Amino acid sequence: MTSLPVTVTDTLALLGSADYIADRSLATAVHLALHLKRPLFLEGEAGVGKTEIAKVLATALQRRLIRLQCYEGLDVASAVYEWDYARQMIEIRLAEEIEGAPVLLIDELDRTDEPFEAYLLELLSDFQVTIPEIGTIRADQPPIVVITSNRTREIHDALKRRCFYYWVDYPTAAREIEILKRKAPGAGESLSREVVGFVQKLRGMDLFKLPGIAETIDWTEALMQLDVLELTPHAINDTLGVLLKYQDDIARLHGSEAARLLEQVKAEAAAAGR
Secondary structure: OOOOOOOHHHHHHHHHHHHOOHHHHHHHHHHHHHHHHEEEEEEEEOOOOHHHHHHHHHHOOOOOOOEEEOOOOHHHHHHHOOOHHHHHHHHHHHHHHOOOOOOOOOOOOOOOOHHHHHHHHHHHHHHEEOOOOOEEEOOOOOOOOEEEEEOOOOOOOOHHOOOEEEOOOOOOOOHHHHHHHHHOOOOOOHHHHHHHHHHHHHHHHHOOOOOHHHHHHHHHHHHHHOOOOOOHHHHHHHHHHHHHHHHHHHHHHHOOOHHHHHHHHHHHHHHOOO
């Protein structure tokens, strides 16, 4: 088990050791949550890397990851019985003897309703859950808790007050290029810059679903598989289904609009290189 990072700089390095390129403000929020033993509440658009933070912490700190995937209609009975919280808590206790408190990921909380949030208040206040047939089960050590929300609805203030809050935004172009260097190291510098420039342009458009970081990585890997060394309108049109996930968005970009955006990206790259 890896010990907690001592400084914010150490936390940045810890996240980087698992190939998560974070800015200092995010590393600060993570650092405070770890040391003050408060849940970390992450909001942001889908695909910006919120869930990945919990996975990275589990990997970098050598802790077990326990994930509760939220969904519409999830209630206390489902969480306690179908997810089998009692068994999970027993396993947590056994794991604590070996590896310390695990990382608990409560993913996409906004998919549930307010009654389920009330249930979580007990869990996050005292790290315990009451099951009528069994009684109260309490964690000997509080887990590292990461809660994510895509903000499809507002989460109640009572829950947020128990957490450190951070809005995870889309990365800047510079940071996204750094991410590609880690996640798609075989891509040439020119292709990476053009890919990031094009994706950044798309995020400024009114699309049904903007491409996230995962789509940037997937698209780069797809282009590499096709031996594309630089973006062309033809290459973009052939691979838009990797980058965009809704037909209306694909239809809007296909053809002249994609060519127009690519022309802008190449012109800006040329200007920056002067």
